[in-house]
Amino acid sequence: MKSKTLNHGVLLAAMYGTNVFAQSSVTLYGAVDDAVTYVNNQKGHSNVYLRSGNLTTSVWGLTGVEDLGGGLATIFQVESSFDMNSGAATTSGLIFNRQAYLGLRDQKYGTVTMGRQYTPYFLLVGPLAPAATMAGAVGAQPGDIDSLDKTTRANSSVTYTSPVFRGLQASAMYGFGGNPGSIGSGQTISAALQYSSGPLGVAAGYLRMDNAQPGVVFGSTSSASLGTTVVNQGYLTASRIEDAAIAANYTIGALRLGAVYANVRYLPGNQSAFLDTAVFNNYGIFGTYRIRPDLESAAAVSYTVASKANTIQDRAKYLLFSLKQAYLLSKRTTLYALEGFTHATGKTLGASGIKTIVAAAPVVGDSQNLTPSSTPNQVVVMLGIASKF
Known part of the structure; x- marks a missing residue:
């Protein structure tokens, strides 16, 4: 099925018989994805169920472009994700929970956008991280603790992205907290660089998310939206979260290799439920x-280790192995298999912060964020189909 594109210049000319100089279009796009999923242990029980959005998120959206002439254009994008198996939006109360932005794009000077957006940290570093290649369902760091999968966005944000110059592109964002009397309260700041030349790709990025109400779990008064998982649940009352990452990819014929390092810091405030960073x-x-144009295989290994802090000496460690096999039925439709195994050891904070020290719970990628295993191991196997339109 082809994307539905409406050319408003042609439409207006036909309706009113006038000369329309600026060309504009709106495009409907999306993806649907569903898989039979087996999990060996979800809170003490095995499970077989249908899970939506694995190889790619199930979404629909609209993009628009109006050519203003001289290389300048107005652009917008609104996007919403949904559950294939219930038809429900994945985020209650948000029509466009993924993205909703408007801006100007200039071929020479770059692009400025405003609204709810992914961060430059994710957009420039994320494509080189394992989650982008493996699928975040099994390939993201446990619970997407490094925000390099599609779980973190910034509301009320302004982003500038430069044109690509000799393989180098830069982007910076500021998200307004919007709290009267305290302009910086709840702000989000992000910046990133990406360089691509032939077979080599390198990127580095930074993300800072401030809590508008330190001591309260990140919420609607903060610019950043952040996912809750058993990996980070004890630290969500932080006054600030900082992420810094560097990633690199290299392609040799049909083989692509990649590596990433990310440092994530949860900084406490006076009212936070934990004491130390x-x-x-x-x-x-x-x-x-x-393997051939229509068949691809991939594998990844990820390791996450927490610091010794907040009276914890036996720090949490998470080891993740993931595999992917994908067969293209067409340019738009893919049959796939995903497999993930996570082993967790050590201790971490429970949802009540320093009042509850618990065993680190394994979660495979970001597909089991609130359904961890009751043992040190968790296994996930998915067999599914994804189609883009």
Whole structure:
């Protein structure tokens, strides 16, 4: 099925018989994805069920472009994700929970956009991380603790992205907290660089998310939206979260290799439910091989280790192995299999913060964020189909 594109210049000319100089279009796009999923242990029980949005998120959206002449254009994008198996939106109360932005794009000077957006940290570093190649369902760092999968966005944000110059592109964002009397309260700041030349791709990025109400779990008064998982649940009352990452990819024929390192810091405030800065060091390597034009296989190993802090000496460690096999039925439709195994050891904070120290619970990628295993191991196997339109 082809994307539905409406050319408003042609439409207006036909309706009113006038000369329309600026060309504009609106495009409907999306993806649907569903898989039979087996999990060996979800809170003590095995499960077989249908899970939506694995190889790619199930979404629909609209993009628009109006050519203003001289290389300048107005652009917008609105996007919403949904559950294939219930038809429900994945985020209650938000029509366009993924993205909703408007801006100007200039071929010479770059692009400025405003609204709800992904961060430059994710947009420039994320494509080189394992989650982008493996699928975040099994390939993201446990619970997407490094925000390099599609779980973090910034509301009320302004982003500037430069044109690509000799393989180099830069982007910076500021998200307004919007709290009267305290302009910086709840703000989000992000910046990133990406360089691509032939077979080599390198990127580095930074993300800072401030809590508008330190001591309260990140919520609607903060610019950043952040996912809750069993990996980070004890630290969500932080006054600030900082992520810094560097990633690199190299392609040799049909083989692509990649590596990423991310440092994540949860900084407490006076009213936070924990006392010391919590640090998560994240390492990942992956390889993908295109066996033939319609068949691809990939594998990744990721390791996350927390700092010794908040009275914890036996710090949490998470080791993740993931595999992917994908067969293209067409340019738009893919049959796939995903497999993930996570082993967790050590201790971490429970949802009540320093009042509850618990065993680190394994979660595979970001598909089991609130359904961890009751043992140190968790296994996930998915067989599915994804189609884009």
